[in-house]
Amino acid sequence: MTTTTPxxxxxxxxxxxxxxxxxxxxxxxxRGLSEDVVRDISAKKSEPxxxxxxxxxxxxxxxxxxxxxxxxxxxxxxxxxxxxxVRSTEKQATSWDExxxxxxxxxxxxxxxxxxxxxxxxxxxxxxxxxxxxxQIREDLEEKGVIFVDTxxxxxxxxxxxxxxxxxxxxxxxNKFAALNTAVWSGGSFIYVPKGVQVDIPxxxxxxxxxxxxxxxxxxxxxxxxGSYVHYVxxxxxxxxxxDSLHSAVVEIIVKKNxxxxxxxxxxxxxxxYNLVTKRATAAExxxxxxxxxxxxxxxxxxYPAVYLLGEHAKGETLSIAMAGEGQHQDAGAKMVHxxxxxxxxxxxxxxxxxxxxxxxxxxxxxxxxAHHSKSTVRCDALLVDTISxxxxxxxxxxxxxxxxxxxxxxxxxxxDDQLFYLMSRGMAEDEAMAMIVRGFIEPVARELxxxxxxxxxxxxxxxxxxxxx
Amino acid sequence: MTVVEENRTPGDELADTPGATGRAHSHGAGTxxxxxRAARRTSFEVADFAVPTGREEEWRFSPFARIKALFEVxxxxxxxxxxxxxxxxxxxxxxSLEEVGAGTGFVPGDRVxxxxxxAGGQAHLVRIPAEAELDEPVLLTLRGTGGATSGHxxxxxxxxxxxxxxxxxVGSGTHRGGVEVRAGDGAQLTFVTLQEWDSGAVQVSxxxxxxxxxxxxxxxAVTLGGDVVRLSTNVRYAAPGGDAQCLGLYFSDAGQHLxxxxxxxxxxxxxxxxxxxxxxxxxxxxxxxxxGDVLIRAAAEGTExxxxxxxxxxxxxxxxxxxxxxxxxxxxxxxxxxxxxxxRFDDEQLFYLQSRGLAEADARRLVVxxxxxxILQRIGVPAVQERLxxxxxTELETTMPAAAGATVPAAGSSTMPAPAGGQQTDxxxxxxx
Numbered sequence: 001m002t003t004t005t006p007x008x009x010x011x012x013x014x015x016x017x018x019x020x021x022x023x024x025x026x027x028x029x030x031r032g033l034s035e036d037v038v039r040d041i042s043a044k045k046s047e048p049x050x051x052x053x054x055x056x057x058x059x060x061x062x063x064x065x066x067x068x069x070x071x072x073x074x075x076x077x078x079x080x081x082x083x084x085x086v087r088s089t090e091k092q093a094t095s096w097d098e099x100x101x102x103x104x105x106x107x108x109x110x111x112x113x114x115x116x117x118x119x120x121x122x123x124x125x126x127x128x129x130x131x132x133x134x135x136q137i138r139e140d141l142e143e144k145g146v147i148f149v150d151t152x153x154x155x156x157x158x159x160x161x162x163x164x165x166x167x168x169x170x171x172x173x174x175n176k177f178a179a180l181n182t183a184v185w186s187g188g189s190f191i192y193v194p195k196g197v198q199v200d201i202p203x204x205x206x207x208x209x210x211x212x213x214x215x216x217x218x219x220x221x222x223x224x225x226x227g228s229y230v231h232y233v234x235x236x237x238x239x240x241x242x243x244d245s246l247h248s249a250v251v252e253i254i255v256k257k258n259x260x261x262x263x264x265x266x267x268x269x270x271x272x273x274y275n276l277v278t279k280r281a282t283a284a285e286x287x288x289x290x291x292x293x294x295x296x297x298x299x300x301x302x303x304y305p306a307v308y309l310l311g312e313h314a315k316g317e318t319l320s321i322a323m324a325g326e327g328q329h330q331d332a333g334a335k336m337v338h339x340x341x342x343x344x345x346x347x348x349x350x351x352x353x354x355x356x357x358x359x360x361x362x363x364x365x366x367x368x369x370x371a372h373h374s375k376s377t378v379r380c381d382a383l384l385v386d387t388i389s390x391x392x393x394x395x396x397x398x399x400x401x402x403x404x405x406x407x408x409x410x411x412x413x414x415x416x417d418d419q420l421f422y423l424m425s426r427g428m429a430e431d432e433a434m435a436m437i438v439r440g441f442i443e444p445v446a447r448e449l450x451x452x453x454x455x456x457x458x459x460x461x462x463x464x465x466x467x468x469x470x
Numbered sequence: 471m472t473v474v475e476e477n478r479t480p481g482d483e484l485a486d487t488p489g490a491t492g493r494a495h496s497h498g499a500g501t502x503x504x505x506x507r508a509a510r511r512t513s514f515e516v517a518d519f520a521v522p523t524g525r526e527e528e529w530r531f532s533p534f535a536r537i538k539a540l541f542e543v544x545x546x547x548x549x550x551x552x553x554x555x556x557x558x559x560x561x562x563x564x565x566s567l568e569e570v571g572a573g574t575g576f577v578p579g580d581r582v583x584x585x586x587x588x589a590g591g592q593a594h595l596v597r598i599p600a601e602a603e604l605d606e607p608v609l610l611t612l613r614g615t616g617g618a619t620s621g622h623x624x625x626x627x628x629x630x631x632x633x634x635x636x637x638x639x640v641g642s643g644t645h646r647g648g649v650e651v652r653a654g655d656g657a658q659l660t661f662v663t664l665q666e667w668d669s670g671a672v673q674v675s676x677x678x679x680x681x682x683x684x685x686x687x688x689x690x691a692v693t694l695g696g697d698v699v700r701l702s703t704n705v706r707y708a709a710p711g712g713d714a715q716c717l718g719l720y721f722s723d724a725g726q727h728l729x730x731x732x733x734x735x736x737x738x739x740x741x742x743x744x745x746x747x748x749x750x751x752x753x754x755x756x757x758x759x760x761x762g763d764v765l766i767r768a769a770a771e772g773t774e775x776x777x778x779x780x781x782x783x784x785x786x787x788x789x790x791x792x793x794x795x796x797x798x799x800x801x802x803x804x805x806x807x808x809x810x811x812x813x814r815f816d817d818e819q820l821f822y823l824q825s826r827g828l829a830e831a832d833a834r835r836l837v838v839x840x841x842x843x844x845i846l847q848r849i850g851v852p853a854v855q856e857r858l859x860x861x862x863x864t865e866l867e868t869t870m871p872a873a874a875g876a877t878v879p880a881a882g883s884s885t886m887p888a889p890a891g892g893q894q895t896d897x898x899x900x901x902x903x
Binding site (some may be wrong): 067068069070071072073075148353369370372382383384386387388389390391392393394395396397398399400401402403404405407409410411412413414445 | 501502503504506521527690703771781783784786787788789790791792793795796797798799800801802803805806807808809810811812813818
């Protein structure tokens with residue numbers, strides 16, 4: 001092995017979504033956070049008083065909560081330099097043609113309208129800066145009572161349902177960044193799937209930051225009523241700027257009795273975005289919650305999707321994949337809390353560090369008293385492809401019940417010369433061989449992705465293998 | 471839905487993650503987290519360590535109220551009595567820290583260890599001459615007599631020596647102890663530390679192991695007694711080629727808090743480490759904490775490491791924390807991995823034994839014994855092994871009474887089933903490529 005990143009991997013550093021559109025809205029947006037900013041956001045959205053009160057509570061708690069002194073280095077975030085709200089267009093569109101030219105062409109380049117045309121997805125939300133600019137859902141789902149709107153619209157049109165669940169899974173003061181999100185949230189998706197309704201193809205959201213020093217704080221709330229099923233997919237990109245942006249989302253999911261929710265994220269922010277996200281779901285009796293979490297981009301990601309297993313026979317699953325290149329720290333993981341008997345959870349984490357990047361797995365399995373016959377398995381594998389990268393594993397396990405089965409395992413390995421030699425002796429070029437080893441390594445997670453995302457992931461890996469050594 | 475809020479654990483401080491510690495409030499930019507486990511402070515000065523609040527990562531698992539007094543230098547009033555039985559040729563001396571040459575393989579890593587160091591008192595040296603090969607173990611018994619004590623022990627194994635040293639903690643009182651194990655080049659040393667305190671005893675100790683070039687050190691910790699035992703073991707390598715095994719066993723009863731913290735710091739090239747701790751918990755308030763930190767520094771190419779912790783929770787409400795942390799700063803390693811499993815009996819093993827005519831209570835005891843026997847056998851000192859087996863036997867007698875009239879084969883006999891434990895087995899050891 002070499003002491004630096006092989007050239008075929010260095011290719012990975014070429015970020016394909018780094019273009020920036022002209023930025024009229026962002027240029028005029030104000031920087032910094034104050035009560036005025038929070039009141040202004042609320043007033044622009046004509047929100048009810050209770051939401052403004054909640055936002056102000058969030059602002060107070062944000063001021064009181066400490067920054068984390070563990071995990072990634074967050075000292076680079078300048079809260080006074082961030083633009084907390086940027087309105088890119090006055091009106092939400094329901095056809096791509098209605099969008100301003102520059103925004104439309106952005107989504108064209110990302111390939112979103114094409115996927116919708118081909119009916120690969122059941123509904124699309126596109127968030128540009130602070131607000132959702134495009135929204136569409138398949139007519140038959142709407143007729144069945146499925147609600148899929150942006151979160152601002154959700155509050156306006158379904159206030160009662162919204163208020164019943166908002167902030168119940170992740171309280172305002174859960175942590176500093178959840179408090180910040182509560183204070184300045186804007187956009188995100190609000191989804192309600194009625195009893196027994198199966199949404200057979202995924203709903204999709206696409207998040208794009210365009211403005212430099214932008215803070216994107218979307219808020220997503222998903223309620224899957226008894227016996228329903230929904231798969232929600234989100235993707236994220238941003239331009240490359242000299243200074244940093246902040247993405248701090250809160251995602252709350254309520255999975256009711258015997259329902260199932262799958263939530264897939266392919267996060268490919270540019271390398272100047274701090275990605276600090278709180279995601280948590282509650283699973284009732286017989287319910288299943290699945291997180292599929294891909295972290296490819298960003299400067300720093302701290303994200304640990306959680307499932308609180310509250311009803312008997314509830315299931316939680318997290319599949320996590322992280323790739324860290326030069327200057328990146330992916331501090332990702334999962335959290336499972338077993339609060340009821342006969343619950344089960346599984347975590348599979350795969351990470352690849354290269355070019356001096358750092359991947360960390362951080363997780364918690366907690367089995368509370370009374371959660372007998374719980375089962376949990378954790379499997380973490382890390383792959384290091386050079387000598388300058390770094391990989392950490394920080395698993396926490398807390399068991400307070402005798403009748404449980406809990407296992408954690410982790411391995412860290414490098415791409416071995418033997419593997420490379422074997423594949424090359426079968427006639428493969430070195431870059432092909434390397435790509436095959438890496439693909440094989442992430443395959444258990446990749447096969448759980450919707451096809452177009454699995455292809456995208458494979459494309460990313462192939463890209464890093466381009467320009468092979470001799 | 472409020473149940474979610476009630477479920478919050480101390481770890482929930484931020485972004486839904488465990489591991490948060492409550493350091494001073496800061497608004498805005500915050501602090502830079504430690505780069506790795508190696509960044510944690512070590513110092514001989516008590517003043518360099520703030521008095522813990524109990525929320526720090528390194529203290530948050532410990533029963534704070536019961537160990538608070540140990541943070542002050544004055545807590546120790548006397549040196550504990552040390553009984554020594556050593557084969558010929560082994561040098562045993564007592565004196566001040568300076569007189570026994572302490573501190574070359576030991577630096578306090580927390581306030582308690584620094585306070586113990588500063589309290590001074592009597593230190594002991596056990597020196598095995600170079601190239602000596604001992605057939606009999608060195609037996610040391612540290613007997614507490616109810617008061618508060620501090621002490622320091624240096625075990626110095628000369629180059630190419632071969633020896634076994636057993637340090638047995640018995641009696642009562644409050645003890646803070648530093649132990650410094652130095653294995654010279656090519657030495658083969660087994661160091662066994664037994665915590666067999668009477669109930670009521672409190673011990674917070676730090677044991678540092680320095681492994682010389684091509685030396686092999688086995689550090690074996692067995693903790694059965696005491697109210698609170700917190701043992702921190704740190705392993706460092708002085709030169710390439712070292713091999714360290716850290717093995718441990720604990721059995722926590724109601725009211726006991728048994729905490730083992732390990733840190734293996736790979737800084738030299740081509741060294742190996744293997745850590746395996748097994749614990750059982752019995753009684754509603756039984757508590758165990760196991761932290762296993764392994765750091766492979768960028769320079770430590772060719773490192774091979776594996777960590778394993780298994781817990782058997784025998785009663786509802788007993789709590790086992792298990793945290794195997796792994797930090798790796800280079801890809802040029804032979805292999806690294808860890809596994810942690812916590813669970814109850816293997817139902818199939820129980821069923822098998824019951825189908826052979828054993829009562830359930832007997833079958834359960836047999837499985838627990840099998841779970842421990844496997845690791846006990848690796849101590850390599852038959853007399854100690856037998857005594858520990860007898861102690862565990864007594865614990866099992868009182869906590870899981872035998873069914874009347876049933877006979878139980880002796881532990882370690884050939885009819886013993888495979889050790890029980892979690893469902894993840896050693897066989898699934900890290901794939902090393």
